[in-house]
Amino acid sequence: xxxxxxxxxxxxxxxxxxxxxxxxxxxxxxxxxxxxxxxxxxxxxxxxxxxxxxxxxxxxxxxxxxxxxxxxxxxxxxxxxxxxxxxxxxxxxxxxxxxxxxxxxxxxxxxxxxxxxxxxxxxxxxxxxxxxxxxxxxxxxxxxxxxxxxxxxxxxxxxxxxxxxxxxxxxxxxxxxxxxxxxxxxxxxxxxxxxxxxxxxxxxxxxxxxxxxxxxxxxxxxxxxxxxxxxxxxxxxxxxxxxxxxxxxxxxxxxxxxxxxxxxxxxxxxxxxxxxxxxxxxxxxxxxxxxxxxxxxxxxxxxxxxxxxxxxxxxxxxxxxxxxxxxxxxxxxxxxxxxxxxxxxxxxxxxxxxxxxxxxxxxxxxxxxxxxxxxxxxxxxxxxxxxxxxxxxxxxxxxxxxxxxxxxxxxxxxxxxxxxxxxxxxxxxxxxxxxxxxxxxxxxxxxxxxxxxxxxxxxxxxxxxxxxxxxxxxxxxxxxxxxxxxxxxxxxxxxxxxxxxxxxxxxxxxxxxxxxxxxxxxxxxxxxxxxxxxxxxxxxxxxxxxxxxxxxxxxxxxxxxxxxxxxxxxxxxxxxxxxxxxxxxxxxxxxxxxxxxxxxxxxxxxxxxxxxxxxxxxxxxxxxxxxxxxxxxxxxxxxxxxxxxxxxxxxxxxxxxxxxxxxxxxxxxxxx
Numbered sequence: 001x002x003x004x005x006x007x008x009x010x011x012x013x014x015x016x017x018x019x020x021x022x023x024x025x026x027x028x029x030x031x032x033x034x035x036x037x038x039x040x041x042x043x044x045x046x047x048x049x050x051x052x053x054x055x056x057x058x059x060x061x062x063x064x065x066x067x068x069x070x071x072x073x074x075x076x077x078x079x080x081x082x083x084x085x086x087x088x089x090x091x092x093x094x095x096x097x098x099x100x101x102x103x104x105x106x107x108x109x110x111x112x113x114x115x116x117x118x119x120x121x122x123x124x125x126x127x128x129x130x131x132x133x134x135x136x137x138x139x140x141x142x143x144x145x146x147x148x149x150x151x152x153x154x155x156x157x158x159x160x161x162x163x164x165x166x167x168x169x170x171x172x173x174x175x176x177x178x179x180x181x182x183x184x185x186x187x188x189x190x191x192x193x194x195x196x197x198x199x200x201x202x203x204x205x206x207x208x209x210x211x212x213x214x215x216x217x218x219x220x221x222x223x224x225x226x227x228x229x230x231x232x233x234x235x236x237x238x239x240x241x242x243x244x245x246x247x248x249x250x251x252x253x254x255x256x257x258x259x260x261x262x263x264x265x266x267x268x269x270x271x272x273x274x275x276x277x278x279x280x281x282x283x284x285x286x287x288x289x290x291x292x293x294x295x296x297x298x299x300x301x302x303x304x305x306x307x308x309x310x311x312x313x314x315x316x317x318x319x320x321x322x323x324x325x326x327x328x329x330x331x332x333x334x335x336x337x338x339x340x341x342x343x344x345x346x347x348x349x350x351x352x353x354x355x356x357x358x359x360x361x362x363x364x365x366x367x368x369x370x371x372x373x374x375x376x377x378x379x380x381x382x383x384x385x386x387x388x389x390x391x392x393x394x395x396x397x398x399x400x401x402x403x404x405x406x407x408x409x410x411x412x413x414x415x416x417x418x419x420x421x422x423x424x425x426x427x428x429x430x431x432x433x434x435x436x437x438x439x440x441x442x443x444x445x446x447x448x449x450x451x452x453x454x455x456x457x458x459x460x461x462x463x464x465x466x467x468x469x470x471x472x473x474x475x476x477x478x479x480x481x482x483x484x485x486x487x488x489x490x491x492x493x494x495x496x497x498x499x500x501x502x503x504x505x506x507x508x509x510x511x512x513x514x515x516x517x518x519x520x521x522x523x524x525x526x527x528x529x530x531x532x533x534x535x536x537x538x539x540x541x542x543x544x545x546x547x548x549x550x551x552x553x554x555x556x557x558x559x560x561x562x563x564x565x566x567x568x569x570x571x572x573x574x575x576x577x578x579x580x581x582x583x584x585x586x587x588x589x590x591x592x593x594x595x596x597x598x599x600x601x602x603x604x605x606x607x608x609x610x611x612x613x614x615x616x617x618x619x620x621x622x623x624x625x626x627x628x629x630x631x632x633x634x635x636x637x638x639x640x641x642x643x644x645x646x647x648x649x650x651x652x653x654x655x656x657x658x659x660x661x662x663x664x665x666x667x668x669x670x671x672x
Contacts, residue, residue: 056098219273388416
């Protein structure tokens with residue numbers, strides 16, 4: 001029997017399997033209230049077969065809350081939470097509420113009052129300085145944790161989780177970076193643990209001995225001068241002694257400069273943190289962070305590195321991941337690709353969570369109603385032009401609705417620009433999504449005809465002959481070339497050709513355009529010539545080189561790369577949760593980035609650039625254009641007025657992000 005899907009227990013709580021949905025900031029609640037959107041979102045995940053759902057964060061007070069979170073600070077929230085719990089229970093899953101207080105991570109613009117913390121240390125996340133908690137206020141916060149736990153118990157939750165990770169309030173008391181107190185709550189590690197331990201003791205007294213308590217802990221803060229796994233282990237041992245039933249181990253703080261959840265983080269990279277804690281405690285340990293497949297989860301359990309597996313975004317991407325894995329249909333699981341475009345990026349913009357790969361995420365309640373009011377129309381034969389992300393998603397959805405779909409694709413493979421997105425280092429997960437779409441279409445019986453370059457005449461003839469009743473144009477976009485003077489005999493490449501491996505480059509490369517495509521291209525070239533992972537590991541294990549030399553060999557490539565951006569800021573069109581790490585990688589690979597630089601001419605000896613009123617030539621043996629793209633919508637224009645049921649989706653409408661293309665294709669697919 002699979003370990004992952006075997007029954008297990010946390011305290012008195014019996015679970016149907018060892019897969020836990022860890023808490024996500026969804027942004028669905030209005031004024032702290034549970035609503036249909038929240039209920040149906042979690043109902044779908046419970047129906048999908050997960051063992052335990054941790055709902056969170058749930059605010060214990062108002063001063064430490066955030067946008068769109070549920071609240072546990074007043075009794076009036078209990079009826080709504082009880083409805084949520086009943087929905088989860090009705091599908092066979094258990095649920096606990098995460099007790100949340102952000103401390104210095106709370107923003108006064110959202111709470112209406114200054115944030116609080118152990119010490120008045122400015123927050124890098126909010127750019128605000130919190131108010132230092134007095135001992136009286138500390139007691140009040142501890143009481144708020146306890147009262148919130150009692151409300152969770154009254155709401156029918158099966159337990160509570162106390163968040164002591166990610167840089168929130170308890171983390172701030174634990175860390176010497178943010179806790180500079182001189183009373184009994186500050187000082188050495190034992191003193192800094194006092195607040196967190198007193199919170200747990202107060203919660204235990206409030207809920208009794210038989211109500212499970214989980215603590216979510218940072219396995220390593222990844223903040224200079226803060227706690228490592230060594231200190232986390234000591235804290236976890238103390239938590240076990242006072243009756244905590246399980247430990248949920250995650251990675252660093254929100255302000256860490258070490259990527260935690262972005263696509264370039266190797267799957268399961270932080271399991272070692274949970275494993276380190278499991279070695280010193282006897283209570284169950286939950287491992288999480290970028291564990292995105294059942295196979296990886298199973299191997300972690302088999303190797304004894306953890307007792308439970310936590311997934312969040314993977315279940316956002318596919319709520320049916322557990323039941324598909326149990327059936328042996330892992331290839332049918334819609335993969336989380338760690339892009340953050342629909343989840344973290346949305347939250348940072350104060351928008352509710354969605355998902356790039358799953359257009360239904362967060363819309364479960366609306367779609368359930370739509371299914372009643374908008375049943376599928378009579379089966380139609382539909383022709384889709386283009387097997388990129390939008391074309392495949394439309395075909396998948398329309399086929400599920402009962403229609404017969406054929407795709408004409410001019411290339412010999414599907415996926416379109418997903419291959420471009422997957423080309424830079426650490427971005428290959430986009431290919432997994434492309435494979436999912438292609439496999440789904442194949443399983444559903446979608447006909448994909450490759451190497452077919454469609455013309456308006458071909459499409460019109462097929463419709464007139466009765467082969468198709470509807471046509472969808474999903475022809476995507478193509479790169480554009482700016483009006484720059486280019487000296488005769490100079491070869492200028494398009495970034496797309498470089499990313500797809502169609503064109504080679506020289507040693508001195510100038511990339512014109514500092515948007516997402518330019519950054520992707522620079523990262524690909526910047527890594528060229530560095531040590532591969534296998535060689536790096538070999539040299540490290542053999543102590544063949546110093547750490548400093550290994551770092552140099554891993555980051556210093558064989559090319560000199562410069563990125564030129566006409567405007568201010570590199571990578572402005574990259575999501576905020578990912579951009580910072582990509583810019584850090586550019587710096588790490590010594591890519592030279594020049595903002596507010598206008599290209600005047602491309603010459604044999606290099607690129608003539610004007611910056612701040614001065615002109616200079618940047619030597620280059622290869623110049624790459626990454627200045628944007630334009631829609632390929634000529635077929636749509638030619639067919640307008642000639643075909644009654646004609647529509648256009650994706651980048652063929654307007655070049656945008658993959659998320660936009662997928663959501664637009666989904667919306668078109670469920671229309672009829």
